[in-house]
Amino acid sequence: MSLTRQDVEKIAHLARLSITAQEMPVYVNSLSSIVDFVDELSRADTEGVLPMAHPLDGQHQRLRADVVSESDNHEKYQHNAPAVTAGLYVVPRVIE
Amino acid sequence: MHNLFIGELADRLAKRQISSVELTQHFLGRIERLNPALNAMITLTAKQALADAAAADARLSAGERGPLLGIPLIHKDIFCTDGVRTSCGSRMLDNFVAPYDATVVARLKAAGTVMLGKSNMDEFAMGSSNETSYYGPVKNPWDTAKVPGGSSGGSAAATAARLTPFATGTDTGGSIRQPAALTGVTGLKPTYGRVSRYGMIAFASSLDQAGVFARSAGDAAAVLQVMAGFDPRDSTSVDVPVPDYSKALGQPLKGMKIGLLREFFEGLEPRNAALLEDALNIYTGLGAETLQVSLPHLPLSVPTYYVVAPAECSSNLSRFDGVRYGYRCENPKDLMDLYKRSRGEGFGAEVKRRIMTGTYVLSAGYFDAYYLKAQKARRLITDDFRAAFDKVDLVIGPTTPTPAFDIGAKMDDPVLMYLNDIYTIGANLAGLPGVSVPCGFVEGLPMGLQLIGPHFAEAKLLNAAHQYQQATDWHTHAPRGYT
Numbered sequence: 001m002s003l004t005r006q007d008v009e010k011i012a013h014l015a016r017l018s019i020t021a022q023e024m025p026v027y028v029n030s031l032s033s034i035v036d037f038v039d040e041l042s043r044a045d046t047e048g049v050l051p052m053a054h055p056l057d058g059q060h061q062r063l064r065a066d067v068v069s070e071s072d073n074h075e076k077y078q079h080n081a082p083a084v085t086a087g088l089y090v091v092p093r094v095i096e
Numbered sequence: 097m098h099n100l101f102i103g104e105l106a107d108r109l110a111k112r113q114i115s116s117v118e119l120t121q122h123f124l125g126r127i128e129r130l131n132p133a134l135n136a137m138i139t140l141t142a143k144q145a146l147a148d149a150a151a152a153d154a155r156l157s158a159g160e161r162g163p164l165l166g167i168p169l170i171h172k173d174i175f176c177t178d179g180v181r182t183s184c185g186s187r188m189l190d191n192f193v194a195p196y197d198a199t200v201v202a203r204l205k206a207a208g209t210v211m212l213g214k215s216n217m218d219e220f221a222m223g224s225s226n227e228t229s230y231y232g233p234v235k236n237p238w239d240t241a242k243v244p245g246g247s248s249g250g251s252a253a254a255t256a257a258r259l260t261p262f263a264t265g266t267d268t269g270g271s272i273r274q275p276a277a278l279t280g281v282t283g284l285k286p287t288y289g290r291v292s293r294y295g296m297i298a299f300a301s302s303l304d305q306a307g308v309f310a311r312s313a314g315d316a317a318a319v320l321q322v323m324a325g326f327d328p329r330d331s332t333s334v335d336v337p338v339p340d341y342s343k344a345l346g347q348p349l350k351g352m353k354i355g356l357l358r359e360f361f362e363g364l365e366p367r368n369a370a371l372l373e374d375a376l377n378i379y380t381g382l383g384a385e386t387l388q389v390s391l392p393h394l395p396l397s398v399p400t401y402y403v404v405a406p407a408e409c410s411s412n413l414s415r416f417d418g419v420r421y422g423y424r425c426e427n428p429k430d431l432m433d434l435y436k437r438s439r440g441e442g443f444g445a446e447v448k449r450r451i452m453t454g455t456y457v458l459s460a461g462y463f464d465a466y467y468l469k470a471q472k473a474r475r476l477i478t479d480d481f482r483a484a485f486d487k488v489d490l491v492i493g494p495t496t497p498t499p500a501f502d503i504g505a506k507m508d509d510p511v512l513m514y515l516n517d518i519y520t521i522g523a524n525l526a527g528l529p530g531v532s533v534p535c536g537f538v539e540g541l542p543m544g545l546q547l548i549g550p551h552f553a554e555a556k557l558l559n560a561a562h563q564y565q566q567a568t569d570w571h572t573h574a575p576r577g578y579t
Contacts, residue, residue, distance in 0.1 A: 007456075011456050011459070015452055017436060027448070027452065030449055031449065034449070034511060037399060044393070044469070044472075046472035052471050052472070053302065062328075082422075083424070092431050
């Protein structure tokens with residue numbers, strides 16, 4: 001097993017995912033096999049190779065004029081929110 | 097009517113031999129009758145479809161003509177559709193009504209197409225079998241004990257079963273080409289940046305590309321014509337002219353150089369190899385020249401992909417926080433609990449697995465060994481393709497190692513499932529266009545051949561597929577019970 005239960009618990013916390021006690025062994029197992037599989041990459045000779053983040057080289061982020069391009073649709077957008085009051089998203093209390 | 101190609105349907109609509117309303121009713125009737133056995137659909141939009149068809153009929157009656165005016169379609173449920181639920185196959189978005197149209201949806205709408213509904217898919221497009229959907233697996237119309245492939249399995253199955261003349265899909269690691277092969281339809285993944293990703297729910301942003309399922313390369317060309325083009329709302333959309341794809345279909349193949357990918361043919365299952373041998377003979381008969389080419393770094397493509405794609409997925413899917421839209425858990429005790437349980441309960445097992453894989457490869461101490469390493473391997477693979485395209489116009493190989501497999505057969509072993517994508521992933525890593533076309537049957541199940549071209553070579557690719565379909569009839573076979 002390349003990953004321990006503690007490793008997976010830490011990853012799940014970083015990813016903000018609750019994983020139940022029953023699910024945990026399945027993830028330890030499958031994530032370990034995935035990590036072992038992608039470890040094949042360590043054998044590749046990549047000396048001097050530039051990392052490639054984007055499939056079309058030489059493309060630049062376009063800029064646009066700083067003008068208003070969208071109208072105010074907040075009511076339509078907030079229609080999908082689990083809890084809204086007075087146009088504000090409602091979450092559990094953060095500051096006591 | 098459902099066996100006609102898009103050009104034939106458009107011709108009948110233009111001559112007013114049929115109306116768009118009749119056509120729409122016909123396909124809605126087929127969906128109602130045949131879809132329960134396939135589970136290809138998540139949402140039906142019958143009422144809106146009939147209204148849109150009536151509007152298309154009014155445009156036709158007023159003398160307007162267009163290759164897709166009045167033609168029904170199905171959108172993969174990854175494309176945002178204004179006012180219509182857009183679930184992405186996930187419990188997380190089960191209640192999400194998109195507040196705007198994806199550019200792909202808007203363009204096809206403006207062309208006068210009629211949306212019948214939204215198709216089933218692997219959750220957030222993560223899967224190769226359409227078994228990870230919150231709405232249950234899609235069945236393959238050729239054999240309902242088999243998977244249709246994924247992630248765009250619903251669009252593929254619906255097109256194969258003649259529930260629609262065509263459907264949209266997305267392809268991040270093969271999610272159009274693989275299900276197209278396994279269901280016997282034509283599936284096109286365009287060049288990265290050719291079709292706008294605006295309003296297409298993101299999985300892996302440097303790999304995702306929208307494309308089309310149709311029953312012929314000619315039909316796919318007509319659809320791509322409408323989908324393709326620059327979109328200022330997508331920062332990776334490329335501003336290069338869109339050629340006339342349908343016009344390019346008449347080009348003879350004489351003198352075209354087609355490269356046989358050595359790494360794709362090595363160790364190929366003999367019956368799969370025999371079908372490709374037949375296809376190569378067709379191509380040489382059409383005047384093309386075939387020669388061997390090699391992509392020495394291709395064996396790195398699956399591990400590279402399964403670092404890059406989960407890394408981008410973990411970042412993209414962090415937007416689902418249970419606050420602004422999507423699923424929220426019951427009675428969160430604090431904000432952290434809200435985040436963790438909303439995501440833990442809202443996402444399915446495979447999505448959580450990929451988010452965690454991505455989180456791991458991006459985490460401090462592992463970034464260089466995995467993510468940066470994979471980005472370097474990605475360049476090696478891309479450079480291999482570039483070198484191949486110095487020698488040949490297109491490359492050819494199988495789309496999948498095997499025909500459709502049994503539902504449930506690979507669900508317990510993610511790595512085995514990932515290896516399904518071995519022939520398709522390379523094109524995504526390099527951003528290249530690829531097409532899968534039906535090339536015969538193994539054990540009564542359809543198989544696909546894959547053509548991959550240089551960036552923006554869709555016209556050449558579609559023409560090569562079209563010429564093959566002029567010389568063969570594999571693309572006209574319909575599954576039994578769906579003819």
